[in-house]
Amino acid sequence: MTLKPMLAALAGQTQTPPPFWLMRQAGRYLPEYRQVRAQAGGFLDLCLNPELACEVTLQPLRRYGMDAAILFSDILIIPWALGQGLRFAEGEGPVLDAIRDASGLAGLKPEGMHDRAAPIYETVSRIRAALDDRTTLIGFAGSPWTVACYMVEGGGSKEYAKVKRFAYTDPAGFDQLIDILVTATVDYLSAQVKAGAEVLQLFDSWAGALSAADFQRYSVEPTRRIVAALKALHPAVPIIGFPRMAGLNLVSYVEQTGVDAVSLDPSVPPEWAAAHLQGKVAVQGNLDPVVLLAGGEALEQAALSLLDQLGQGPFIFNLGHGIIKETPPEHVTRLAGLIRDWQPATKA
């Protein structure tokens, strides 16, 4: 049996051309997405509507034939399913009823998580049933550190002062929150696999806010525990880790967490990743989303350079961060063509 291109790359096989998908590929840059979004009500309503969430997940595949669909959802579904108040204010991002210290943890209800998250699992099943036999379905969750940032800050943050102050002044209480999130993440992702997810991605979007010592404690260690638990339950399901802006801490993440692949932000030099990471795991990334927004010669040069640098090992072409909503859809068409037509240069 031949593996789907995405699964083959995750199994360490070099694919020519490499499989590709784009972070936030189902989103506001597509007019058909904006139409469904307007029908759905709020953003959270869309995430919790299996019919519409399945529809927007599939939209970019119809246009561009990516090798993977990623569940349309949000990393804050876990805190919401644990009972934390959450709303998405238009143009403002998420607003949560912040948990400032360990006393707030009692309000979380892990026992109710699957009931509340049921529409997400239903969406996963629907998407899987709709996919052809060469397209892979990716389920995902936020990593505990990143989710904890939102839960404690109550939304986005520049300095992460509240969440870090919690961690520094009450390390045992903060570890409790991390433990709750490790367990919830394993349960939530395992349910996604049972519903049909074939690959899982862990988004640690705020990994770059951590000092090296805290990265070890709050990014590497929880990720290692989640990966170990999921591998025990679902040994065949590959896991991609995305510790954004981890920089010099990337190697310890790759060596210690057990992930099958690492997703790279745009700051990571591709030739460094080829030399130091690709022998250990598959790599995914890392085109600057603004290059895709800009298009033209810059897009062509950057995409081909990335393909030349990473395409001769296990590689999944992606952006280094989510697609920007002003991106012209035809730039994605151009990118898909560049990837499909690419051939590795014959080495002299």
Place this chain on the structure above:
Amino acid sequence: MTLKPMLAALAGQTQTPPPFWLMRQAGRYLPEYRQVRAQAGGFLDLCLNPELACEVTLQPLRRYGMDAAILFSDILIIPWALGQGLRFAEGEGPVLDAIRDASGLAGLKPEGMHDRAAPIYETVSRIRAALDDRTTLIGFAGSPWTVACYMVEGGGSKEYAKVKRFAYTDPAGFDQLIDILVTATVDYLSAQVKAGAEVLQLFDSWAGALSAADFQRYSVEPTRRIVAALKALHPAVPIIGFPRMAGLNLVSYVEQTGVDAVSLDPSVPPEWAAAHLQGKVAVQGNLDPVVLLAGGEALEQAALSLLDQLGQGPFIFNLGHGIIKETPPEHVTRLAGLIRDWQPATKA
């Protein structure tokens, strides 16, 4: 003649204890700063008032006896002095009359820069005259990439989409802006040296937003040109570079720019910096500002660990980013004590 502790560290000498200062040490966490700030009018008025800017620069030294004073000013003085409209909206950060493309460059007036920046040079002279003979005066500027981000975005940014779109769609036009900023930065910093600055720091706060290739083009290369020009004019003045969140690109920055020292953000593992950077340049950093905000045991552990890891080579103790305005002033007292009392462990 014995060098001042800060200058000795920058000359590659190991100092025990290491010299220290804190980014944004003159600032809102100090009640005496808030008092002067209220007198001054707006933030820009304070920057341009030599008497008051000198006063706030000296305030933290009176309390804590840092080894260096840093000119109280802002990295946006250069665009303002080039004629770009700038205001600081309370609680919102800087707002500039954005330059969206090369056509906007004609409005910049480099020939008027020194006249407009004259109050800054006057502040430098006043501070230098007020310092004792063991305290070093640091002048500074933003790096061209970071300043260009503000000039094109018109303020802070999350995605840097406007500035990068300019760079990708009109690379020659964007190079013109970088060239203007390289020249202005050399002129501005040279004037600070003539007025009394003994060390210069270049803040590349948004270096982490660049892909590896763009980091080379827009951070390393302009910094290299600025350092070369300043070294030709003022060979004895050490230069500290701060490419924030440069991560895996730090080594090429250190090896190619010619800086005498590199300032590290909190994500850089100190033991990695000791092994890979400290043999080439002095290092400065990189305590997480939230650790200083939190205080207590977390502060003691993190500060001592940093001293143990970097204190046995050329090192300047600092934060990895600016001090947070809610930081209790007594935590800085505690930190100063920890640094002064530190002794390297005798190696077994």
